[in-house]
Amino acid sequence: MNTFVDRGSLDSAEEIFAEAADRTAAVRPYTAEDAVEAGSPDQGELELAERHALRRVEGLSTELTDVSEVEQRSLRLERVVLMGVWTSGTQQDADNSLIELKHLAETAGAAVLEGMTQRRRKPDPATYIGRGKAEELREAVESTGADTLVCDGELAPGQLRQLEDIVKVKVIDRTALILDIFAQHARSREGKAQVELAQLSYLVTRLRGWGTTLSRQAGGRAGGGNGGVGLRGPGETKIETDRRRISARMSKLRRQISHMATSRDVKRDKRQTRQVPAVSISGYTNAGKSSLLNRLTNAGVLVHDELFATLDPTVRQARTPDGRAFTLSDTVGFVRHLPHELVEAFRSTLEEVADADLILHVVDASHPDPEQQLSSVREVFAEIGAEDVPEVVVLNKTDAADPLVLKQLRAKEPHALEVSAHTGAGIEELIAAVADALPDLDREVRVMLPYDRGDLVSRVYEEGRIVEKEHTGEGTRMHAYVPRLLAGKLDEYAAV
Numbered sequence: 201m202n203t204f205v206d207r208g209s210l211d212s213a214e215e216i217f218a219e220a221a222d223r224t225a226a227v228r229p230y231t232a233e234d235a236v237e238a239g240s241p242d243q244g245e246l247e248l249a250e251r252h253a254l255r256r257v258e259g260l261s262t263e264l265t266d267v268s269e270v271e272q273r274s275l276r277l278e279r280v281v282l283m284g285v286w287t288s289g290t291q292q293d294a295d296n297s298l299i300e301l302k303h304l305a306e307t308a309g310a311a312v313l314e315g316m317t318q319r320r321r322k323p324d325p326a327t328y329i330g331r332g333k334a335e336e337l338r339e340a341v342e343s344t345g346a347d348t349l350v351c352d353g354e355l356a357p358g359q360l361r362q363l364e365d366i367v368k369v370k371v372i373d374r375t376a377l378i379l380d381i382f383a384q385h386a387r388s389r390e391g392k393a394q395v396e397l398a399q400l401s402y403l404v405t406r407l408r409g410w411g412t413t414l415s416r417q418a419g420g421r422a423g424g425g426n427g428g429v430g431l432r433g434p435g436e437t438k439i440e441t442d443r444r445r446i447s448a449r450m451s452k453l454r455r456q457i458s459h460m461a462t463s464r465d466v467k468r469d470k471r472q473t474r475q476v477p478a479v480s481i482s483g484y485t486n487a488g489k490s491s492l493l494n495r496l497t498n499a500g501v502l503v504h505d506e507l508f509a510t511l512d513p514t515v516r517q518a519r520t521p522d523g524r525a526f527t528l529s530d531t532v533g534f535v536r537h538l539p540h541e542l543v544e545a546f547r548s549t550l551e552e553v554a555d556a557d558l559i560l561h562v563v564d565a566s567h568p569d570p571e572q573q574l575s576s577v578r579e580v581f582a583e584i585g586a587e588d589v590p591e592v593v594v595l596n597k598t599d600a601a602d603p604l605v606l607k608q609l610r611a612k613e614p615h616a617l618e619v620s621a622h623t624g625a626g627i628e629e630l631i632a633a634v635a636d637a638l639p640d641l642d643r644e645v646r647v648m649l650p651y652d653r654g655d656l657v658s659r660v661y662e663e664g665r666i667v668e669k670e671h672t673g674e675g676t677r678m679h680a681y682v683p684r685l686l687a688g689k690l691d692e693y694a695a696v
């Protein structure tokens with residue numbers, strides 16, 4: 201994982217992030233409300249012992265059998281212990297959540313040594329899991345030789361700090377983990393800029409509350425080479441300098457991103473005026489979206505058993521069996537509790553989903569709890585204004601699905617299609633369903649297009665279905681079915 205590693209590049213998010221992470225000295229003011237919460241009587245019905253027990257989650261630790269492999273890994277990877285606080289839902293839900301956290305940690309390049317959940321009514325305001333449990337956790341961390349503790353959930357800066365003081369290793373939360381994966385996976389300039397912006401906005405909230413307890417800045421170094429005049433001054437605290445550096449960097453990134461968004465808008469407008477319908481393949485991360493795109497178009501898009509393998513949307517041209525053109529786009533996967541910073545950062549990418557004519561909502565039917573994924577994804581759809589776009593639910597990985605889970609899914613989503621991107625099962629039906637759902641080519645036209653209107657001829661090729669065509673001395677004679685908008689443009693060339 202690289203989130204907290206200082207790579208030495210001045211003023212990049214990574215550097216600022218790393219520097220500030222070293223000094224997450226922020227102790228959130230302990231408010232009266234916290235005190236009440238901490239001392240409030242428990243209302244749950246579980247036995248006290250059970251409620252407070254740290255429960256080891258079976259099968260979570262990465263198997264490291266070969267010694268040389270262990271050595272190799274410990275050089276390259278961080279060794280982590282996972283911790284989840286379970287406030288509601290069943291034990292199964294808590295385990296699933298921790299299994300997902302394991303998958304996230306491994307995607308980020310960590311070796312998972314141990315995973316534990318604890319049941320409590322609310323996370324502890326000071327240390328997240330409570331002081332006593334934190335001590336036990338320290339023992340687990342020591343005995344496994346872990347160097348990082350990853351908490352499932354979003355921790356307040358003060359909680360991170362206090363927990364770190366007890367367990368004596370670095371503590372990161374789920375949001376930082378997801379940001380880290382995004383940082384590792386972003387490829388395009390825009391993607392990188394968006395992730396950096398998200399990391400900085402995560403960091404800025406962690407700076408809050410530092411204020412006066414910080415030592416005064418010695419002047420000079422912190423601004424780095426790029427800082428210079430105006431970035432520091434005598435008597436200015438480090439936090440203020442940090443804030444300014446961060447906000448300057450954030451404004452710059454925002455400006456860059458907005459330029460990039462403009463050029464994408466232009467592309468998208470073109471698509472809209474061309475009236476080629478857009479189909480967006482969306483869904484939870486690792487659902488098999490890229491595999492499905494490959495299966496549908498032989499696109500050769502990266503497929504990985506990793507979360508967030510795809511960050512840069514890929515668009516492919518496709519055709520229905522009756523020859524109508526449309527675009528198919530692969531999108532970034534969603535995840536439960538997608539950090540707010542990332543929803544913001546990826547809003548423009550996600551908004552393409554809202555602009556689609558059709559969403560193929562891909563669901564991993566082999567997952568233990570696909571319904572939870574379905575509803576998380578729909579929440580994001582609502583957030584980005586995509587809830588009115590027609591949606592075809594595609595239950596993927598049916599080759600590996602538990603029949604019982606499939607049965608439940610069928611009951612919940614009676615119109616869903618069942619496919620396997622691996623075996624190809626159900627793919628023809630899926631193609632037919634897409635063709636059905638796309639806007640119709642409902643205009644029959646017979647035209648004579650002069651040779652100087654080659655642009656219209658190509659549009660008929662691209663957007664329509666040609667019944668007959670003939671090159672004559674005057675131009676191209678065509679008989680075709682086309683979308684309404686194009687039919688309007690062809691009117692003046694009508695021929696009998």
Ligand SMILES: Nc1nc2c(ncn2[C@@H]2O[C@H](COP(=O)(O)OP(=O)(O)OP(=O)(O)O)[C@@H](O)[C@H]2O)c(=O)[nH]1
Nearest residue numbers: 486487488489490491504505508509510533621622
């Ligand atoms: N058994 C089975 N596995 C599948 C199927 N489709 C995809 N997978 C596997 O699921 C994993 C994720 O596939 P991807 O296509 O990368 O999933 P994605 O939704 O694009 O994932 P992200 O881009 O990371 O959000 C890979 O290991 C695939 O081989 C399927 O039909 N059956």
Ligand SMILES: [Mg+2]
Nearest residue numbers: 489490509510
């Ligand atoms: Mg993908």
